[in-house]
Structure formats: structure tokens, C-alpha cells
Amino acid sequence: MEDAFISGERLLPPPLQHTTTTRLFVIMDGDDIPTLIETDEAVVLRNQDKTVPLTIICGFLGAGKSTLIRRILSERHGYRIAVIMNDFGDTAVAKTINVSSANDSTETSEEILELANGCLCCSIKDSGVAAIEKLMQRKGAFDHILLETTGLADPGPIASLFWQNEEFSAGLGQYIHLDGVVCMVDAVFGRQQMEEDHSVDGIGESLRQIACADVLLLNKADLVTPARATELEQLMAQVNPAAIIHRTAQGNIDLKHIMGIDAYASKSRSLVADCPAHTEHHPSEPCDGCCKGTKHKHPHHYELRGISSLQVSVPVLPQETFDRIDEWIRTLLWDGRLPEDSVSMSQRITVLRCKGIFQTSAGTTYVLQGVRSLYEISPAVDESDLGLEAGKLVFIGKGLDENMRDSLLRVLGE
Numbered sequence: 001m002e003d004a005f006i007s008g009e010r011l012l013p014p015p016l017q018h019t020t021t022t023r024l025f026v027i028m029d030g031d032d033i034p035t036l037i038e039t040d041e042a043v044v045l046r047n048q049d050k051t052v053p054l055t056i057i058c059g060f061l062g063a064g065k066s067t068l069i070r071r072i073l074s075e076r077h078g079y080r081i082a083v084i085m086n087d088f089g090d091t092a093v094a095k096t097i098n099v100s101s102a103n104d105s106t107e108t109s110e111e112i113l114e115l116a117n118g119c120l121c122c123s124i125k126d127s128g129v130a131a132i133e134k135l136m137q138r139k140g141a142f143d144h145i146l147l148e149t150t151g152l153a154d155p156g157p158i159a160s161l162f163w164q165n166e167e168f169s170a171g172l173g174q175y176i177h178l179d180g181v182v183c184m185v186d187a188v189f190g191r192q193q194m195e196e197d198h199s200v201d202g203i204g205e206s207l208r209q210i211a212c213a214d215v216l217l218l219n220k221a222d223l224v225t226p227a228r229a230t231e232l233e234q235l236m237a238q239v240n241p242a243a244i245i246h247r248t249a250q251g252n253i254d255l256k257h258i259m260g261i262d263a264y265a266s267k268s269r270s271l272v273a274d275c276p277a278h279t280e281h282h283p284s285e286p287c288d289g290c291c292k293g294t295k296h297k298h299p300h301h302y303e304l305r306g307i308s309s310l311q312v313s314v315p316v317l318p319q320e321t322f323d324r325i326d327e328w329i330r331t332l333l334w335d336g337r338l339p340e341d342s343v344s345m346s347q348r349i350t351v352l353r354c355k356g357i358f359q360t361s362a363g364t365t366y367v368l369q370g371v372r373s374l375y376e377i378s379p380a381v382d383e384s385d386l387g388l389e390a391g392k393l394v395f396i397g398k399g400l401d402e403n404m405r406d407s408l409l410r411v412l413g414e
């Protein structure tokens with residue numbers, strides 16, 4: 001793939017030289033037996049360097065997803081982007097967008113429409129995976145894939161399709177890798193949507209989308225006062241303390257903030273920066289907790305319609321604690337309970353997303369990445385990024401209570 005730059009920054013990660021073995025923990029759904037995969041991280045990273053990044057764009061109904069995509073498709077950003085706009089994960093609601101070529105305004109949307117700026121627009125209404133397979137027949141014709149989900153989609157299962165699982169690794173994983181999940185939130189109705197949206201298993205869709213995101217765009221900022229936007233950003237940061245928040249109008253954002261973010265790689269930079277309420281626009285009150293001297297609010301346990309986040313600082317861990325943490329996380333994500341809970345309490349806890357970074361006494365820095373029951377703990381790719389004083393673990397989901405914090409602190413020996 002040729003070099004590509006956005007706003008002077010290289011979009012694709014630099015060549016990776018890490019050669020440590022990593023463990024990938026995979027479970028496909030609640031009924032399957034979990035599979036533990038030992039894999040050579042060098043292979044994963046080498047593949048990732050060659051594969052096309054895929055960004056999932058979600059957001060509740062009317063938040064501005066199509067506006068963002070349309071902007072990307074029509075702007076001259078010098079980058080070749082394939083966009084899939086379809087009913088990914090939800091074939092019941094049909095939606096296509098016609099985007100005309102700048103050269104021929106009469107040209108209508110086809111299965112794959114090539115635009116003057118080099119973007120490809122794919123509006124296939126079948127399964128998203130089939131759409132991507134079809135797209136990959138044109139491998140080399142684009143540098144990045146954007147996948148827009150419907151407003152009611154839960155991005156968690158979609159992200160899982162494109163992350164470490166055996167089927168993906170053997171198939172599409174040879175050509176693409178998940179770069180990140182971007183969620184658009186409506187500045188006018190976002191709060192109401194979070195509080196009132198239709199809920200599945202007690203968790204509303206807009207909250208699932210926010211919980212799962214690596215980047216949150218507070219869109220339609222032109223329609224609210226800065227104070228109201230700040231209020232909503234704080235709420236978003238409380239629901240998902242691990243996401244970076246940007247404020248936008250008409251989806252106007254520098255693409256480097258939503259593409260090439262490598263949220264699922266074993267990179268540490270975003271995790272180090274992701275202390276709660278670290279947003280681009282609303283540094284607020286000083287935090288008295290883990291972020292000494294920085295000016296932002298530090299949310300403690302916060303719950304909205306059953307969804308909450310839990311963040312715990314992690315000291316440098318001896319090896320045996322590392323193993324216990326691994327087991328603790330596995331029980332939490334696979335069984336939906338704490339190790340000390342009885343088996344009958346299974347599925348009491350639902351973790352939608354988790355992230356973390358910590359060091360062991362052997363001097364290795366590890367990164368945790370998880371989407372639902374699928375997670376990975378792997379050595380950090382670039383330890384020079386860290387400047388790490390204390391590690392941290394962040395969980396977002398349902399049923400995350402003080403018992404869980406206490407249980408985790410016990411395992412950490414705190």
C-alpha cells in the first residue's frame with residue numbers, strides 16, 4: 001500500500017518490531033465454549049501493518065452519521081476511503097444514500113460507486129461481511145474502510161466480527177483490521193436519547209453505542225449553547241471514561257481524529273490519555289484522584305439506565321498477580337460474575353467494553369482490550385509512549401458495583 005497522509009500525519013502505524021507472544025481470549029457468544037488461543041504477536045502485528053483499517057461509525061437515529069459520511073465522500077482529503085452504508089446487523093431497516101460523482105451529477109448510487117476524490121461508496125444492503133468481501137476484491141483501490149451502522153445497531157457484536165476470532169483471522173482478518181468505533185451523539189437530543197431509548201436487556205441502544213466507542217463525536221454543537229454541550233460531554237465521559245470526545249457541527253472533523261486511531265492495537269498512547277473526562281473541549285474541575293494537577297473532573301461510580309463505568313488504578317504487578325488478574329477478567333467477561341460469586345450468579349454482570357494498561361515487576365507493560373466477552377491482554381507495542389506512573393483498568397457495562405471494585409482491589413492486593 002502506498003504511503004498516505006492526512007493533515008501531515010501518517011495514517012497507518014509505523015512498521016512494528018515487537019516479537020512477543022500474546023494470548024488472545026476468544027468466546028463467540030454466550031452459548032459457545034470459550035476458546036483460548038496462543039498466538040504469535042509478531043504475526044498479528046505484521047498482518048495488521050499490511051491490512052486495511054476499518055472504522056465503525058455508529059450513533060443514535062439522526063445524530064449525523066450520514067452527514068459525516070457524505071462530507072467524507074465529497075471532500076478532497078487526498079485519501080482513498082471505502083464507505084459501506086448499509087443495514088449492518090439490522091436488515092429490517094433499509095437505508096441507502098445516493099452520492100453523485102463530482103464529474104457526473106446524474107450518476108446515481110450503485111453497488112460500488114467510485115467518486116472523484118477516490119472514495120468508494122458501497123451501499124450493498126446484504127450482510128456487511130459480504131459487502132466487505134466484495135469490496136476486498138478491489139483491494140488496493142482504497143486505504144481505509146468506514147462502516148456506518150444503523151441508528152439502532154449495537155456496535156459491540158459488529159466490532160467483535162472484525163476483531164480477534166478464529167473465523168475472522170482465517171478470512172477477512174488477512175485483509176482488514178478494526179481501527180476503532182466512532183459514535184456520534186446528538187447534542188440536542190443525546191441526553192434524552194440516553195435516558196429514554198428503547199432498551200434491550202435493560203440497556204438502551206444509545207448507551208450501548210456510547211459504551212462501545214473509542215471516539216465520541218458530540219455533533220450538532222451549533223444547535224446548543226457551549227454550556228449545554230459541556231454538560232452532555234461530561235455525561236458521555238461518565239458513561240464511557242475511556243473514549244476521546246470531540247465536539248462537531250455537520251460532522252466537521254479532521255479525519256485524523258477518527259481514522260488511524262488504532263484503538264484495538266496493543267498501543268498504549270490512547271490508554272494513557274484516557275483518564276475520565278479527558279475531552280478536547282471541556283477541561284473542567286481539577287481532579288483530586290489519579291490525575292494530580294490536571295484540570296478535569298474525575299467521575300467516580302456513575303450510573304445511567306443501568307450502564308456505569310468502573311475505573312481502578314493498578315500498581316506494578318508481580319507475575320502471580322498478573323495471572324490472577326487475567327483469571328478475574330476472564331470470569332467477569334465470560335461468566336458475567338465475580339470469581340467469589342456462586343456459579344448461579346452467572347450473567348449478573350455485563351461488560352460491554354474494557355480497556356487497561358499496567359506494568360509487571362518484570363518490567364513489561366501490558367494493554368488490555370475487550371469488547372464484551374472477547375478480550376486480549378498483550379504487551380504494549382511502544383513502551384516509550386508510556387510515562388506511566390500507575391496503570392489503570394476501565395470497565396463499562398451493567399452491574400458494575402462497589403462489590404466489583406472491592407473484588408478487583410483484593411486481587412490487586414490493594
Ligand SMILES: Nc1nc2c(ncn2[C@@H]2O[C@H](COP(=O)(O)OP(=O)(O)OP(=O)(O)O)[C@@H](O)[C@H]2O)c(=O)[nH]1
Nearest residue numbers: 060061062063064065066067151219220249250251
Ligand atoms: N444543525 C445541524 N444539523 C445537522 C448536523 N448534523 C446533521 N444534521 C442534520 O440532522 C439530520 C439527520 O442527519 P443524518 O446525517 O441523516 O443523521 P443519521 O445519523 O445518518 O440518521 P439515521 O440514519 O436516521 O440514524 C439531517 O437533517 C442533517 O442535515 C449538525 O451538526 N447541525
